[in-house]
Amino acid sequence: MNDMSFLERVGHYFDEIGLIRIGSTYAADIDFLIILVLVVVGVWFLLAEYIFIHFILKYRAKPGRKADYITGKEKHLKRWITIPHLMVLAFDVLIVVVSFQVWHKIKMDLPENPDAVLRITGQQWAWTFQHPGVDGELDTADDIFTVDELHVENEKTYHFKLEATDVLHSFSVPVWRLKQDAIPGRSITGWFQPTITGEFDVQCAEICGFGHGVMAARVMVEDAETHASWVAANTPVAAAPAAGQATPGTQ
Amino acid sequence: MVEPAVDLTHGHPHEDHAHHGPQGIMKYLWSTDHKVIAMQYMFTGMFMALIGGFMAYVFRMQLAFPGMNVPGFGMVSPGEYNALVTNHGTIMIFWVAMPVLLAAFGNYLIPLMVGADDMVFPKVNRLSYQIFFLSTVVILASLVVEGGGFAGAWTAYPPLSADETYNLTPLGSTLWLVGVGLEFVAFLLGGINFITTLMNSRAPGMRAFDVPIVVWMIVVASILFMLSVGPLLAGAIMLLFDQTIGTGFFNPATGGDPILWQHLFWFFGHPEVYVVLLPAMGVVIEIITTFARKKVFAYRTVIFTVVAIGVLSFFVWAHHQFIAGIDPRMANIFTITTLLISVPMAELCFVYIATLYRGSITLSTPMLWALAFVAEFLIGGVTGIFLGAAGADVYFHDTYFVLAHFHYTFFPIAIIGTFAAFTYWFPKMFGKMMDERLGKWHFWLTIIPFNMIFIPLFVLGMGGQHRRIYNYEHFPELAIPWFQDMRQLATYSLLIMLGAQFIFFYNCFKSWRSGARASRNPWKANSLEWTTESPPPHGNWHPDDMPVVYRGPYEYSVPDREDDYWPQNEPALKGGPGE
Numbered sequence: 001m002n003d004m005s006f007l008e009r010v011g012h013y014f015d016e017i018g019l020i021r022i023g024s025t026y027a028a029d030i031d032f033l034i035i036l037v038l039v040v041v042g043v044w045f046l047l048a049e050y051i052f053i054h055f056i057l058k059y060r061a062k063p064g065r066k067a068d069y070i071t072g073k074e075k076h077l078k079r080w081i082t083i084p085h086l087m088v089l090a091f092d093v094l095i096v097v098v099s100f101q102v103w104h105k106i107k108m109d110l111p112e113n114p115d116a117v118l119r120i121t122g123q124q125w126a127w128t129f130q131h132p133g134v135d136g137e138l139d140t141a142d143d144i145f146t147v148d149e150l151h152v153e154n155e156k157t158y159h160f161k162l163e164a165t166d167v168l169h170s171f172s173v174p175v176w177r178l179k180q181d182a183i184p185g186r187s188i189t190g191w192f193q194p195t196i197t198g199e200f201d202v203q204c205a206e207i208c209g210f211g212h213g214v215m216a217a218r219v220m221v222e223d224a225e226t227h228a229s230w231v232a233a234n235t236p237v238a239a240a241p242a243a244g245q246a247t248p249g250t251q
Numbered sequence: 252m253v254e255p256a257v258d259l260t261h262g263h264p265h266e267d268h269a270h271h272g273p274q275g276i277m278k279y280l281w282s283t284d285h286k287v288i289a290m291q292y293m294f295t296g297m298f299m300a301l302i303g304g305f306m307a308y309v310f311r312m313q314l315a316f317p318g319m320n321v322p323g324f325g326m327v328s329p330g331e332y333n334a335l336v337t338n339h340g341t342i343m344i345f346w347v348a349m350p351v352l353l354a355a356f357g358n359y360l361i362p363l364m365v366g367a368d369d370m371v372f373p374k375v376n377r378l379s380y381q382i383f384f385l386s387t388v389v390i391l392a393s394l395v396v397e398g399g400g401f402a403g404a405w406t407a408y409p410p411l412s413a414d415e416t417y418n419l420t421p422l423g424s425t426l427w428l429v430g431v432g433l434e435f436v437a438f439l440l441g442g443i444n445f446i447t448t449l450m451n452s453r454a455p456g457m458r459a460f461d462v463p464i465v466v467w468m469i470v471v472a473s474i475l476f477m478l479s480v481g482p483l484l485a486g487a488i489m490l491l492f493d494q495t496i497g498t499g500f501f502n503p504a505t506g507g508d509p510i511l512w513q514h515l516f517w518f519f520g521h522p523e524v525y526v527v528l529l530p531a532m533g534v535v536i537e538i539i540t541t542f543a544r545k546k547v548f549a550y551r552t553v554i555f556t557v558v559a560i561g562v563l564s565f566f567v568w569a570h571h572q573f574i575a576g577i578d579p580r581m582a583n584i585f586t587i588t589t590l591l592i593s594v595p596m597a598e599l600c601f602v603y604i605a606t607l608y609r610g611s612i613t614l615s616t617p618m619l620w621a622l623a624f625v626a627e628f629l630i631g632g633v634t635g636i637f638l639g640a641a642g643a644d645v646y647f648h649d650t651y652f653v654l655a656h657f658h659y660t661f662f663p664i665a666i667i668g669t670f671a672a673f674t675y676w677f678p679k680m681f682g683k684m685m686d687e688r689l690g691k692w693h694f695w696l697t698i699i700p701f702n703m704i705f706i707p708l709f710v711l712g713m714g715g716q717h718r719r720i721y722n723y724e725h726f727p728e729l730a731i732p733w734f735q736d737m738r739q740l741a742t743y744s745l746l747i748m749l750g751a752q753f754i755f756f757y758n759c760f761k762s763w764r765s766g767a768r769a770s771r772n773p774w775k776a777n778s779l780e781w782t783t784e785s786p787p788p789h790g791n792w793h794p795d796d797m798p799v800v801y802r803g804p805y806e807y808s809v810p811d812r813e814d815d816y817w818p819q820n821e822p823a824l825k826g827g828p829g830e
Contacts, residue, residue, distance in 0.1 A: 020715050033642045034713075041633040048600060048629055055607040056622060059543070060614070066815055067808035068609035072549025072602075081549070081601045088597045092590040095640050099586055102642030107579040124417065167411040168509060170574070170649065174715025174728070177646040181575045183510065184410060185503025188576055201728045203717045205649040207404045209417055210330045213721040 010035050023175030023200060023221070025193040029102045030177040036098055040091050106177075110191055115156040122162075122169030122182040125211030127202060133235040144234045148217040153227040154197045162188045170205035173219055181206055194221040283373035284789055288380050289359035290680070293673075295387055296351035299342050300666075302391075304749055306339040310721075315735075315742035317722040330419065332721035333402035338394060340405030341427070345434050346387060348527040348665035353476075354383070354438065356530060356672050357445050357469040359680070363780035364463050366454025366798040366820075368790045370444040379440035386433035393426030401427035404719060406516055409501035409509045413493040425494050432487045435480050442473035454779065454820075456800035460551060461819065463778045463804045465533030467554055472529040475561050479522040486515035513575055517568035524660065525564045529557060531668030532599065535621040538675050539603060541776045542618035543610030544815045546805040548602050556595045556602075563592045573641045574648050582641040589639035596632055600625065611808070611815070615774075616690035620671035623698050624663045631659030634709070652712025655705045662701060670697070670755070677762070678769030682785045685766060689758040696751035703744035707737035775816045778804040782820050 004012070011028030013035055014020050022028050059067075070077060117138045119130035129150045133142030138161075144151075152158060162171055164182035172179040173192075180190050202217035222230060279287065305323075312319060313327040320326055327335070358376065362369055370376045394400040401424040403412040412428075415421035449462065449470045489500040490512065499505030501512050540547050547553060569577060569585040603625050612618070634656040637643050647653060670693075677685050716729050723729040723738075772781040779798050783791055792798060798820040806817040 014713065019710075019713055030643060030646050033640060034637060034646070037637050037640060037643060041636050044597075045629060045633045048604065049626060052604050052607070052622075052625060055604065055610075056612060056614075059607060059610045059612050061544075061611040065611060067544040067611040069546060069808050069810050070548065070609065071546055072552065072605070077605070077608075078549065081552075081598065081605060084601060085594055085598045089594050092593060095636065096587055096590055099640035099642040100583060103579070103582055103586070103645070106642070106645055107574075107582070167414075167417050168408055172649075172717060174646075179574050179645055179648055183503070183576045186576060199727075201715075201726045203715075203720070203726060205717045206408070207333065207411065207719045209403070209411055210333070210419055212333065212719060213329050214725050216725045 007032065021175045021196065023173070023194055023196050023198075024177065025195060026102070026106050027175070027177040027195075029105060033095075033098050033102045037095055040095065044088070044091075107190070110159070110189065111157050111193075114159040114191065115153070116158055118150070118152075118158055118160045120150070120160050120162050120171055120182070121165060122171065122204065122208070122215075123165040124167065124209050125204075125215040127169075127171070127204075127215070127217040129217075131231070134231055142235045144231065144236070146234075148202075150202070150217065150219045151227065151230050152194055152219065152221055154194050154221050154223055157191065157193045159189055159191050162190060167208050168206045169208050169215070172203045172205040173200060174203070175200045176219075179205055194219075197221045197223055281377065283369070283377045285358045285362050285370050285373070285376060286680075286787065288376050289355045289357075291380050292350045292358060292383070293355035295384065296347050296349075296355060299346040299350075299387065303339050303342040303347055304752070306335045306342070307745060308749060310335045310339070311742040311745050313721060314723070315739040317724055327721065329721050330399060330402055333404075333719065334394070334400040334420070334423070336719055337402050337404050338390075338400050338427075341431065342390065343661070343665065344405065344523070344527070345431060346390065348661065349434070349438060350383065351669050352527055352530040352534075352665065352672075353469065353472060354379075354441050356465075356534065356676075357441065357473070359676070360463075360780065361445055361448050361466055361469060362452070363679075363783070363787060363791055364466050364778050364804075365449060365452055365457060366779045366792075366800065367448060367452035368792070368794070368797070371447040371451055372444050375440050376444050379437045379444070382433055382440065383437035386430045386437060389426055389433060390430035393423045393430060396422040396426060399423055406520070407490070407512075408516075409490060409493065409512050410503075413490055413501050415494070421494075425491065428487055428491050428494065432484060432491070435484050435487075438476060439480065442477045445470050445473040446477075454798045454800045457819075460554070461800055461803045463533075463537060464547065464550070464553055465530065465537050468529040468533030468557060471557050471561050472526045475522045475529075475564065476526045479519040479526075479565065482515045483519035486512055510572070510576060513572050514568070517571045518565075520571065521568040522561075522564045525560060527664050528660070529560075531624065531664040531671075532557075534668055534672040534675070535624045536603065536606070537776075537778070538617050538621035538671055539606055539625075540805050540807060541675075541774050542613045542615055542621075543607050544807045545606050545608075545610040546807055548605040548608070550803065550805065553599065553602055556598050560592065560595045560599075563588065563595065567592060567639075570639055570641075570644070573644045586639060586641045590636065593632070593636060593639075600629060600632070616685065616687055616694060617671055617675035617774075619691065619694050620667055620674060623694070624667045624671060627659060627667060627698075627701070628663040631656060631661075631663060634659060646715075647712065649718050650712040651708045651716045651718060654718050655708040655712060658705050658708075662705075666697070666701075670694075675774070676780075677759075678773045679780055679785050679787070681763050682769050683762050683766035684769050684773060685762045686758050689754055689761070693751055693754040693758060696754065697748055700744040700748035700751070704741045704748065707741045711737055772818075775814075777806060777816050777818050779819055782818055 011032035012022055014031050015022040116132050121128040126147050129146045131144040132138045133144055135142055162180050162182045164184045169182040171182060176192050178192050180188060198221055200219045202219055204212055204215035309321050309324045310332055312321045313332060398420045401420055403418050411417050412424055418424050449466055492498040493500055499507045501507045501509050536547055566588045569581055570589045573582045638647055638653060674685055674690060769785040771785055782798055800819045801823055802819055804819055808815045809817055
């Protein structure tokens, strides 16, 4: 952790306290934004509650004392509303700017030349993952299909095409801070790049019927060697000789 | 709107009131008295709150102790779990928050506070409740039909909600939709009355800025509702056709678009938050001014701010859809509008706090509820910033963080706001004072467990726990022991909170039977409802003694006056200030 700047360490706070791990290249950006908002609204919240409770305690009814008659038009009092509310606006601008940066990185700026493309399909009530086989190309004869188990290589950039066959689903991997709804009839492209190896939860984040609660899957983030041997071992046997020759017309 | 209201109902006695309307049981079925209709809405809403609360009890027990035989219900299947969370949300919003805050208090307070003998269209008002009652029967029936209740979440996203082969509840989902549609019709009819009564039936002398803020808030809420519900009502009929006669408005296979429903739903759904919020905020400011003996800080600012919130609330809906597959550029626009709405909301909070400044505060039970509303709603407000920022919403969307956030808005609105209003106007409604000691026990035993339910859920949401999953044992990262401890803490707290509601019902019953008699104006408040008998007679005031207004409703602690209040209808005789 010592080689990180202060801002980077802020982004890793939830990981450090053991709440949720940082598992992708943009996870720390999201956490940084969350902590920024936490600090900004936290200060406002505590200040507001402090003044609020302070007033309640200080201005309790006492015999012989009458409340002040204040209309709210008094200039010296009105600025206590006007100035804070302009400050709220200024902090909103700050949050909007940082939020834009994070949003653009995750959802708008698709990295070019990904290392691989995957297809993720949601259906009642399972996830189907289509991995490229040894040829590294999607939609060829050697593609590897798995159910509820996604295998990816650590530190590689992936594009995914997210689809659904029946109702809405939502592909969510909390450690990557990745979430995207899947819509029948559409193919939505997104990306991720894992940064830690291990097995992680996939949840369906959009209610999809009776089995929504058991629509659990796992992602297996593997180092290069393990991943290569998994690909080699799972490439369909019949397709193996054809590997390397992309089926024409499927790109 | 600024000139004094034209008096339509005063002077000539209302023909309905000349012979006092129906009697006996028929009085309750066919009465056009706004106060009776208000009570009907209120008790229907409270009854539905018990059902919604029972549902919360069942699914919280399942989450804390997966697979247990829940006392009073039994084992919870995944389908039943989905139906429970769906109908808990639907009932709490459409059959509790709406009827109690908007319909019950709107009906009760508007004519009394503007000094009218009834609503402008009493028969439309009666029709409104009758349709609402029908909708209640339909939604309750949907829970017990073959196949079970609708289980596709209260947002009812198609294709799941549109096709019985997906949702497996052919009858339940259709009845659910019909019930919700009828409920909208009922509130459209009610809204007509709220708006026209404020416009046309104000007491002589009551100018636009002499109207109590709660009335303005209820009317602005009604306008928001009537403007936003049309698209959803159309969408609901399209969805009904998709379900029953095989159209494909929301079915991509036949050229429809499931996202269209989300736009129609949230175009209504977000203003709806303000539809229930504004009446509660209005109630709270009435109580705060009364028990702080203070004029509201900057009355006109409050009114204009509320109108600004109303307008802005129509431009934020897609923040519910950031990751739903909409064009990502749209998220930028809706992040800006969503965060912008924090400015007027913060302004309202500042005004409420400023109203306490140099007041003379009495912590009665209604005041405790009103202050708790401000303290708790602040949490709901600030946590909304996390979700409005699209970058953070990528992670938080549909997690327990969202769930905890909107419960910190809806609980203060629908529960705290209702208890505040109910305890404040109980003397007026029933002519008896409530027991303060029981009221305070009820208050603390509701507020403390409420926080203990939802603070753990914020943490679980930050840990990545998603909503509407009946058993987290299937997810290794969510099945860790301290997460399960949090779930149990929330459930135990819920049990305490639900148990504490018996204190409230006992207090109501006891006070109604044997409470001290309430005077006309037990809180020494200014607005017009306190100038008539407790409870007010049919027609609200004697026809020869209708109130005339001389000033705004917040003239508390006016200098050089002996009394620290100054009723709106009291003629200024002794040359005091303000005239």
